[in-house]
Amino acid sequence: MLRGVLLDLDDTLIDHHGAVRAALDLWLPELGVASTSETSALWDEVQERHMVAWRERRVSFAEQRRRRLRDFLPQIRIPYEENDLDPIFEGYLRAYESSWRRFPDVDEALAALGAAGLTTAVLTNGTVEQQRAKLAKAGLEGRVGPLFTVEDLGVAKPSPDAFRLACERIGLEPARVVSVGDRHDLDVLPARAAGLRAIHLDRRDAGPHDEPDRLTTLTGLAAALSR
Incomplete structure (x- = not known):
């Protein structure tokens, strides 16, 4: 029984999927980038890749976020310094949390x-x-x-x-x-x-x-x- x-x-x-889409629509224009189906697909791909490392306990949750940005930002042509990664991700996170x-x-x-x-x-x-x-x-x-x-x-x-x-x-x-x-x-x-x-x-x-x-x-x- x-x-x-x-x-x-x-x-x-x-x-979650809808919240990510809404977050990208809010966050990417703040970086000077249009939110498109291509940027969404890229974000999903890098997120899944690095979440695997988190699930396997090979990296911290904060580090998998940084790794996502290291892959994502160059492909949308946004320059960054290592010290910028956490503040940049905070911008996405605020938009994501507001969309739950x-x-x-x-x-x-x-x-x-x-x-x-x-x-x-x-x-x-x-x-x-x-x-x-x-x-x-x-x-x-x-x-x-x-x-x-x-x-x-x-x-x-x-x-x-x-x-x-x-x-x-x-x-x-x-x-x-x-x-x-x-x-x-x-x-x-x-x-x-x-x-x-x-x-x-x-x-x-x-x-x-x-x-x-x-x-x-x-x-x-x-x-x-x-x-």
């Missing part, structure tokens, strides 16, 4: 999970400080159960150990827990390897489309869990 749900945060509960919002389908889904008597928790690869701030800004603080991050667990998704440890923290066997998240590689495959059920929340309909446990909105989550 299903007893618990591990929810991803970014692009599952919080519209929960998705419109989150309230209904949380209500349905609560009505079903399911324990919920958030498993995310971000820092404790930033992810707690997102929950507070989006009106989700105290509504989603405990927050587990790589800093708490000592291991990040996609390691199956992240899921096993999170289940241990909430006192449930993995077989009684489902993982729900937007990343098939981070939230679905490793969760199944850890013994959980997993649902891919594919909000942007990017696939893989042959995934049998796939939703494009949280609205259908309670019904999917009952199957």
